[in-house]
Structure formats: C-alpha cells, structure tokens
Amino acid sequence: MTERSGRRPAAQVTVTVDLVIFTVRQDQLQVLLIERGNEPYLGHMALPGGFVRDGETLDDAALRELSEETALDGRKLHLEQLHTYSDPSRDPRGRVITAAYLALGPDLPLPVAGTDAMAAHWTPVAVALDEGMPLAFDHAAILSDGLERARTQLEHTTVAAAFCPEPFTVGELRRIYEAVWGFKLDPSNFRRKVTRTEGFLKPTGERRIPDIGRPAALYRRGPASLLIPPLLRTGEGSFP
Numbered sequence: 001m002t003e004r005s006g007r008r009p010a011a012q013v014t015v016t017v018d019l020v021i022f023t024v025r026q027d028q029l030q031v032l033l034i035e036r037g038n039e040p041y042l043g044h045m046a047l048p049g050g051f052v053r054d055g056e057t058l059d060d061a062a063l064r065e066l067s068e069e070t071a072l073d074g075r076k077l078h079l080e081q082l083h084t085y086s087d088p089s090r091d092p093r094g095r096v097i098t099a100a101y102l103a104l105g106p107d108l109p110l111p112v113a114g115t116d117a118m119a120a121h122w123t124p125v126a127v128a129l130d131e132g133m134p135l136a137f138d139h140a141a142i143l144s145d146g147l148e149r150a151r152t153q154l155e156h157t158t159v160a161a162a163f164c165p166e167p168f169t170v171g172e173l174r175r176i177y178e179a180v181w182g183f184k185l186d187p188s189n190f191r192r193k194v195t196r197t198e199g200f201l202k203p204t205g206e207r208r209i210p211d212i213g214r215p216a217a218l219y220r221r222g223p224a225s226l227l228i229p230p231l232l233r234t235g236e237g238s239f240p
Contacts, residue, residue, distance in 0.1 A: 018049035020146030034117035041136035161221035199224025
C-alpha cells in the first residue's frame with residue numbers, strides 16, 4: 001500500500017521521563033534540581049529525568065532515573081504521573097515527548113548526583129520559578145504544573161501526610177499545608193478541620209513534649225485517601 005500524496009510521514013519520536021520531586025525542608029517547599037552534565041543546556045539547572053529504555057514502562061523509567069540521578073528510592077515516595085508534554089520544539093535534539101511525574105516525600109535527604117548530572121540540589125520552589133534561574137527545556141512549565149497539582153492534591157486528598165515523617169503533630173501537618181499553599185493558616189481552624197475529617201488522621205495515643213509549650217498529640221496517616229469535605233485553599237500564595 002502506498003502512502004497518499006501529501007500525507008506527512010510519521011514522526012520519529014523518542015520518549016523521556018522528567019520528575020518533579022517535592023519535599024518540605026526548613027518549612028519551605030523545595031524541589032530537586034540537577035545541574036546538567038551534557039548538552040544541550042550543559043550546566044543549566046533542570047528537573048531530573050532521562051530517556052526511556054527499550055522494554056521499560058514509563059513507571060519503570062521514572063523509578064530508574066530517580067535512583068540513577070539522585071540515589072532516591074521512588075518506591076518510598078508518593079509517585080504519580082503528572083502530564084505528557086509533546087510540543088515539537090521542546091527539545092533541540094529532535095522530537096522528544098516527555099511524561100512528567102510528581103513525587104512527594106518527607107524531609108528527603110541531600111541528593112547524590114549520578115550518571116549525567118554534575119550536581120543535585122534541593123531548591124526552594126520560589127527560587128526555582130524565579131525568572132533569574134532559567135530551567136532547561138520546558139521544565140519551568142512542568143514545575144509550575146507540578147506545583148499546582150500538589151496544591152490541588154492537598155485540597156482533595158490526604159497526600160499532605162506523605163510529607164510528614166510518622167508520627168507527626170497537627171502543627172507539623174499544618175506547616176506542610178502552609179509551605180505548599182504559600183500562606184499561613186489559622187491553627188485552631190486547621191486543627192478542627194483535620195481532626196474532624198473521617199479517616200484523615202489516626203491518633204497514636206502518645207504525646208510529644210516540646211522544650212517550650214504544652215505536649216502535642218501524635219498522629220499517623222489514617223486509612224482515607226480522599227478528603228470529604230475538601231480542605232479548600234483560602235488566601236494568597238507567597239510564590240507563583
């Protein structure tokens with residue numbers, strides 16, 4: 001069968017995965033960035049990622065890249081597919097489609113750069129999205145999408161607890177929301193909402209005694225995955 005006249009030939013496409021990895025360190029939402037060790041964008045900051053190998057699923061490639069470039073085990077993180085990016089001009093090497101993943105983890109350790117990354121750094125999201133730090137490829141747009149997904153997830157799911165090493169206090173959980181949403185929350189209202197939401201928190205029956213102040217009750221993540229009713233954002237964010 002001959003191809004019809006005028007029909008464009010099939011595109012020669014390669015596939016990559018990119019990872020938006022968030023953690024909360026020093027009460028700031030931070031994203032993992034690598035310093036690229038290869039062209040294009042040699043020396044530029046970028047999200048970790050790489051090409052999907054023959055025989056790999058996208059999930060397998062995401063886990064492998066996470067391990068190779070950062071020495072982090074994605075199986076211990078909250079990991080979900082974010083979006084697929086397919087702008088024909090997004091990569092100067094040719095037609096490259098990328099599947100972006102969102103990963104969340106509690107106070108993750110300092111990353112270790114590997115393979116084609118010269119360095120890996122935790123960077124405050126406010127700094128990473130600043131125009132003074134241009135990211136490689138379309139990674140600024142991917143990071144912005146990942147930030148909005150994370151913020152929305154905190155409204156409708158119990159994923160905020162994925163940022164908290166267990167056991168945790170309601171105050172520690174509140175600071176996660178404040179770091180991700182970008183504004184302060186009323187402690188009393190927050191406590192009332194999260195403790196009355198069925199299945200969100202599971203009391204341990206134990207308390208943590210601080211250096212100053214009253215003992216705080218300790219919790220673990222409960223069995224619920226959805227917040228009913230949702231915990232909706234109010235207020236203005238402190239970064240984009």
